[in-house]
Amino acid sequence: MDRKQHIAIFTTASLPWMTGTAVNPLFRAAYLAKDGERKITLVIPWLSLKDQRLVYPNNTTFSSPSEQDTYLRQWLGERIAFISDFDIRFYPGKFAVDKRSILPVGDISEIIPDEEADIAVLEEPEHLTWFHHGKRWKTKFRIVVGIIHTNYLEYVKREKNGRFQAFFLKYVNSWVVSIYCHKVIRLSAATHYKVFLNPSTTDVVCTTTAEALAMGKIVVCANHPSNDFFKQFPNCRIYDDGNGFVEATRKALSEEPAPLTDAQRHELSWEAATKRFLRVSELNQVSAKKMEKNSSKKFASMSLNLWKNLEDTSAYFHHVALGSETTRRAFGAIPGSLYPDEEQRKELGLASHMGRGGSIKITD
Incomplete structure (x- = not known):
């Protein structure tokens, strides 16, 4: 029997932090789910109470994922004129004070069970893949679409030795995005208040x-x-x-x-933005597409195989390198971010290591 196409939207922030990567994916999930033709899951970071106090404004904190889920749906309901049926799931995150960013902890791709792993949308793919250690996104999901929000290079250029750092970061970003995403969408060519x-x-x-x-x-x-x-x-x-x-x-x-x-x-x-997203990402065509082998294009096939082998090797190198705490620290990861700590495992209902059965699902 045919089933609904499942789209999992992973993002790097959540309300009440009023940043683009918190607001945009929330609306994207609501409008993609509006017509009921797809199953949509929004996957957002869960922060420990200590980090919530650093990030969320007006002393807003949540004692549980379900409490934050209620807050998100109430905020959204005050701004859209329809009821949108989508799931919200949480992954463990830590706030990096020096980067002013929330970074994922553990293999967050496991939040989505394998049987639901159709399409992943990575909002800020660089951010979500810099320190990723786990199942390769392209292996887990049939299609992975990255949406680039932030011009990180511009931020880095303002720091000490910024030009050199920006040069290095440019190639690291391109590397991790290419090995983990099938398609990348840039929201622009950059990358009385009357x-x-x-x-x-x-x-x-x-x-x-x-x-x-x-x-x-x-x-x-x-x-x-x-x-x-x-x-x-x-x-x-x-x-x-x-x-x-x-x-x-x-x-x-x-x-x-x-x-x-x-x-x-x-x-x-958002109606127009959703149509543009579906058109550019070609998600409407994914269900009709199948991998085809054409023996008459032997040279092209050999070229594709060579590229795939190089990409697989590159992804393996990244996986091995990011499995070491020493290497992770050298590249700027938060200490102890390879696996969720005991506090987050308890709050999210995870086993000792995040596995397929350990994700928490929050719905209405």
Whole structure:
């Protein structure tokens, strides 16, 4: 019997941390599940109480995954006009203070049982694969789609010896993404509040800019690949340098925003974003595709086999290297992040090592 296609969306953050990788995947899960044609699971990090206090604003903390699940659904329900049936599951995470990021602990791919492992969407694939040690994503899932949110290279360039670090990071990112993802989607080519000023060039595509335009505000932003999508809207003001920023801001403050057409509003909606995601990721075509062997294309087949062997070797090297605490620490991993600690295992109901039967499933 045919069954629904299962899409598991793994992300690196969760509300109440108001970051793009917490908000965007939550809406993506809701809108992908809207028509009921697919089974959707959102997989998010669970933090210990100590880390929650470092990350979540206004002293918001949760004593259990189910409590955070309730919070997420209530927040979402206040912002969408339909009931969306999707699951939420949690993986153990730790907050890296130096990186200001939540990093996964253990093999988080095991959160999804093998019989449900159709499609994985990795929101920030670099982030989720840097220190991954476990079953290879491409082996676990039939299709793995990476969605790049953040221009990490821009952040690194601002640090001491940033140019060298950025050069190294660029190739490490490309390496881990290529060995773990079949397809990568970049949200842009980068990788009264009536005026909204956003000089950021670190986001791949800025959610706050989209929200401001959807609310009918004038947006002043840099002439940068991260803002290419927004240039089509009449209320977007682009500048090239400091003087241009001042001039664009002054002009915006003296003008009234132009009304959005229905078509422009639609382009900024989650319905349109979901359609673009399905089109670019080609997930609608996955069910109809089967691996085919063509003996008449012997040379092409040999080339593909050679590439696969190189990729397999590269993935094996990464797996072995990241299985050592010493190597992990050398590459910047959080100490003790190879497996969940006793506290997180207890909170998530995991066995001594995360296994197929040890994941916790939270549903309505």
